[in-house]
Amino acid sequence: MTIRTVKLGGTDWGNEILYPADVNDSIKKLADNCSLTGSIYTGTGFNSSSVGSASDTHNHTLQLSIAQLKGINYLKVNLTLATNSYGQSGTVTTKTASGSLQIEKQETGGGGGGWSDVLAVTNITQSDSCTSESKTTQANVLTMTFLVTLTAGETAAGLDIKITSTCISSNDASYAGANITNKQVWFEGLN
Numbered sequence: 001m002t003i004r005t006v007k008l009g010g011t012d013w014g015n016e017i018l019y020p021a022d023v024n025d026s027i028k029k030l031a032d033n034c035s036l037t038g039s040i041y042t043g044t045g046f047n048s049s050s051v052g053s054a055s056d057t058h059n060h061t062l063q064l065s066i067a068q069l070k071g072i073n074y075l076k077v078n079l080t081l082a083t084n085s086y087g088q089s090g091t092v093t094t095k096t097a098s099g100s101l102q103i104e105k106q107e108t109g110g111g112g113g114g115w116s117d118v119l120a121v122t123n124i125t126q127s128d129s130c131t132s133e134s135k136t137t138q139a140n141v142l143t144m145t146f147l148v149t150l151t152a153g154e155t156a157a158g159l160d161i162k163i164t165s166t167c168i169s170s171n172d173a174s175y176a177g178a179n180i181t182n183k184q185v186w187f188e189g190l191n
Contacts, residue, residue: 039186040184040185040186041060041062041182041184041185041186042182042183042184042185043060043182044181044182045058045059045060045163045182046058046059046060046163046164046165046180046182047165047179047180047181047182048099048165048166048167048178048179048180049167049177049178049179049180050097050167050168050169050177050178050179051169051176051177052169052175052176052177053169053170054167054168054169055166055167055168055169056166056167056168057164057165057166057167058164058165059162059163059164059165060162060163061160061161061162061163062160062161062162062163062185063108063158063159063160063161064158064159064160064161064187065108065158066155066156066157066158068158068187068189069150069154069155069158069159069189070155071189071191072150072155072189072190072191073149073150073190073191074147074148074149074150074189074190074191075147075148075150075159075187075188075189075190076145076146076147076148076187076188076189076190077103077118077145077146077147077148077161077185077187078143078144078145078185078186078187078188079103079142079143079144079145079163079182079184079185080141080142080143080182080183080184080185081101081124081141081142081143081144081180081181081182081183082139082140082141082142082179082180082181082183083099083124083125083138083139083140083141083142083178083179083180083181084125084137084138084139084140084177084178084179085097085098085099085125085126085127085137085138085167085177085178085179086127086137086138086176086177086178087127087169087170087175087176088175088176095169095170095175095176096126096127096169096170096176097126097127097167097168097169097170097176097177097178098123098125098126098127098167098168098169098178099123099124099125099126099165099166099167099168099178099179099180100121100122100123100124100165100166101119101121101122101124101163101164101165101180102117102119102120102121102122102163102164102165102166103117103118103119103146103161103162103163103164104116104117104118104161104162104164105118105148105154105159105160105161105162106159106160106162107151107153107154107157107158107159107160108157108158108159108160109157109158111153111157112151112153112154112157115162118146118148118161119144119146121166124142124180125138125140125178125180126138127176127178141183161187163182163185165180167179167180
């Protein structure tokens with residue numbers, strides 16, 4: 001028997017007798033509804049960095065199997081990233097830098113129409129404009145969460161999540177730069 005009328009942290013059990021098996025069933029039900037469906041990815045596959053007059057793009061695809069998606073209707077994609085951008089104004093031109101992120105999904109094997117955006121290309125770090133010989137720096141640690149509604153095809157075939165980062169800096173030498181560094185990506189499944 002699963003306790004269905006008791007809210008977490010509540011004491012509205014009334015005259016029910018709480019047996020260990022009931023507690024275990026309830027904890028299992030809670031875990032099934034909020035299961036971790038993938039391992040934590042801490043690799044460098046989609047890290048990007050630019051200095052001077054440069055552009056750098058990298059992507060990495062993470063795959064979730066049919067077994068990991070079983071019984072799940074929604075997938076939370078969680079990312080923690082370190083970002084940095086700086087720009088400096090010289091005597092001739094202003095140097096700036098930025099970094100963007102894109103997250104896409106598709107059925108494993110490319111079915112279901114190919115890649116679609118979970119997050120369209122979005123600027124997540126940008127150096128401020130500056131005047132004279134000044135320099136501006138933006139450094140942050142960002143945690144982002146995106147909710148994905150899974151299709152029948154994705155749960156039947158598996159799901160690929162592709163994360164792409166691009167850093168662009170303008171002008172010469174080391175007067176501008178940007179970095180996007182993965183700290184961790186993890187997934188949670190919800191019914």
